[in-house]
Amino acid sequence: MRTQPNRKVASHGVAWESTYGYVQAVQVDDTIYLSGQLSHDSEGNFVAPAELDGAGRPVDFSQMEAQFRQTYINAKILLARFGATLDDVVEEGVFVVDVPSGFAAASKVRKEMYGTAIPQCASSIFGVSGLAQPVQLVEVTFRAVINRRAS
Template identity: 60%
Template sequence: MTTTLNKQTANLGVAWEGIYGYAQAVKVKDTIYISGQLSHDAAGNLVAPAALGADGKPRDFDAMAAQMRQTYVNAVALLKQFGATLDNVVEETLFVLDVDAAFKVAGEVRKEAYASAQPAIASNLIGVSRLAFPEQLIEITFRAVLPD
């Protein structure tokens, strides 16, 4: 007996959804899984791209907070497609090129995004060697749960 899993998907209309072939978010039952979000605008242009050095890597991490803020904006847009908000988020994972730079701004940006001095969110901060775009400093995945 084969059972089909009922999935609903959401996208933001950026080119790499089709190029890479994935959904920005998938809802199964009461849970929304949001793919790694980055700081792009509606046209797919990176907001606050990091300046690159001669080696093709970011020269500094000054744009971390601005990229993080736009990443939350994009997550909000996806959640809204399912009738959810950041209040429904139960877990997030931040993938960053520089843990110290992220840690320095993450508290302020997260508290601002979740409108809480101590958001009720399980959060992971993971340092990585590379992200999808050279000018990208951060990518965040989210898991949200809708009420019964």
């Protein structure tokens, strides 16, 4: 892999980073790209995992709010490694396995985590049939821009 001098990377150190083969965040110049964030703790244990049926599918979506909250906490941890915050986020992609439940949970948690009724970033929500980890109901990607130039 070619290393670029203006590229910085960060990861959480969870097992699936090496299994899949990726980093959690990449900064190039003034832009930070975060891979899809999940609701895990620092040890890689899932926070608020969904209860699954015999086929490995979620049986309810009541854990979405708790999963969103931890997902945003994980994003904040990564952004901080680059000297950024959620205030620097310009775009996010929200992936949920149930859109009505996900929309309700994300609407509440996003406002809480950004600290405002209308977070100042573009956001899209996508309904998906499943995520990489069956116990996950939500995943969020982020793009942040840090303008380091003097105003």
